[in-house]
Amino acid sequence: MYRYLILLLMMSGHANAHEFTPTYPKLKNSYVEGVLYTTMTLFNKRPDVEYYQFNVFDKDWNKVPFAMQDKTMRIKHLEKKKIDVYIREKDRKEVKYICSKSKLVVGGSSKTSISSRICSKIK
C-alpha cells in the first residue's frame, strides 16, 4: 500500500511527462448508427512538446480507419484533454491499439530529442 502511495506522490511531481489513459478503453455506441467511440484522456506534462498525433492500429500494427476532431492536436503544457475517437462498428474486431505520439519540431527547442508514444489496448 505504501509503495503505491509513494509512487503516486512521485508521479504527481512530474513536470515533463506524457500520460495517456485509460489503459484498456471500452468502445461504446455513438449517436451515429454503425459508429462506435471511446474517450481517451491525454495529459501533456512535457514543456518541449505541444503537438500530439493519434493513430489506431490492428494487432499487426496496420492502421485502422478512425475519426476524431484532429488527428494531430495541439495540447499545451500542463493541459489535460479528453479526446473522442470514432471507429466503424465493422472494424470493432480489428481494432487493437489507440496510440498518442508526441511530435517534436525539427530544429525546435526540444532539448531531449526523445519522442514518446503511449498505446492503449482494446480487449
Place this chain on the structure above:
Amino acid sequence: MKKLVILLFCAFSAQAEEMEVVGNVESKCIVTPDTAGVYGNPTPDVLSTDPTDGGVDPVVRFDVIQASMYKARILYPTSFSESPALNDVVAWTGDVATSQVSDTGMSGYDAAKVEFDNVTEFSLTVAGSTWFKTETQADYGYGKAFPGGVYRAVVSAECIAI
C-alpha cells in the same frame, strides 16, 4: 427571552459534518524524458553518446502503477532528424539498457529484454519507475569526417498496453 437566546445559539452553532476524500488508482503508464542526449565526436567520422567518447546517453523514465500491464519499447535512431547535407552512408549502432530502477524486482529486465533491428522491448512486470538509457553511435562513410554543423537524432520511447 432565555428561550429565544438558546434558539438563536442553536441556529448559528457549528455542525460537525463528515467529508469524503476520494482517490482513484488507475492503471497507467507515464513516459518522462529524463536526460537529454548529447553526441560526442571522439574521431572525425564518429558521433557517439557514450560518455567515454564525450557524449551523454539520453535517459527516459517509464512509470507504471500496476505490474504486467505495459511493455516498454525503445527505438534508437537510424537517421538524423537534423544535420548538414551528407553525401555518404551513415552506419548506426545502439544499445538500450536499464540505468536505474525503483524496485529490486526490476533487476531482471535487462536479461529478459527482446532486441530486433533498432528496437528493444522490456516487459514492465513490476510496478514502479525504470530509467532506460540509450547508447547510439553513428559512423560516417569509410573513415570520412562528418561535415561541421548541428546533428540531432530522436530516440523513440513507447509504452504499449499488453
